Amino acid sequence: MANLDSHVASILDANNSDDEDALIASLEDSPALDAFREQRIQQLHSEFTRAKAQKNVGFGNYTEIKEEKALMDLTTSVKYAVVHFAKEDFARCGVMDGHLESLAPKHFDTRFLKMNVENAPFLVTKLKIQVLPCVLAFVNGVSVDRIVGFEGLGYTQDTFTTKDLEARLLQCGVIQRAKATADASIKFGVKKAKKDDSDDGDDWD
DSSP: OOOOOHHHHHHHHTTOOHHHHHHHHHHHTTTTHHHHHHHHHHHHHHHHHHHHHHHHHTTSSSEOOOOOOHHHHHHSSHHHHHHHHTTOOOOHHHHHHHHHHHHHGGGGEEEEEEEEEEGGGHHHHHTTTOSSEEEEEEEEEEEEEEETTTTTTTSSSSSSSSHHHHHOOOOOOOOOOOOOOOOOOEEOOOOOOOOOOOOOOOOOO
C-alpha cells in the first residue's frame, strides 16, 4: 500500500479528525497548495498568451491561400501545416472543407490551409496531385502524409467524421492531441457513387 501523503498525515494528526471536508478545508489554506495554484495560474496565463499570439498570425483558422509562393513560405516557416488542395465546384472538396473548418480552432499549433488547384499549377505538378480532394500534412516543411479523396477515412467510401480525420492527422504527427467533440463528429457525406465509378475522389486533370 502506498504511504499516506505526509502533508495529509500532518493535518489529520493536528485536527484529530477523519472528516474529509475539514481536511479539504485545511488543505485549501496550505501554503504548498497556494504555490501550486499560483504555478497553475501562471501556466494557464502563458498558454493563453501563446494561443492569442498564434491566432493573430493565422493559427486557429482555416485559411485559403491565393498564391503558390505564399503557400510554400507558410509550410516551411511553421512546424505543422495541413494543406487542402481543392477545386470549388467539387462536392467532395466541400465535404473536406467542413471537417477542416471544425478542426482548425481546436489545434492552435497547426496551420490549416486551403489552395485552389487552379492557382497552383507548379505545386500541382511538383506534388503530383491528380485526385481531389487532396490533403497534405507537413511537419517542418516535409510532407509526412497524403490523403487522396476520402481514402483511409471512415468505414464507407463516401462518409467519415471529423474525428476520423483528426485521428489520421494525429497519427502522422501534424496535430498533437485529440480535441474533436461529439458535435464535431457529424458525418458529412456525398451521394453514393454509381457502381461504374470506382474512383476514391474526383479526377480533374
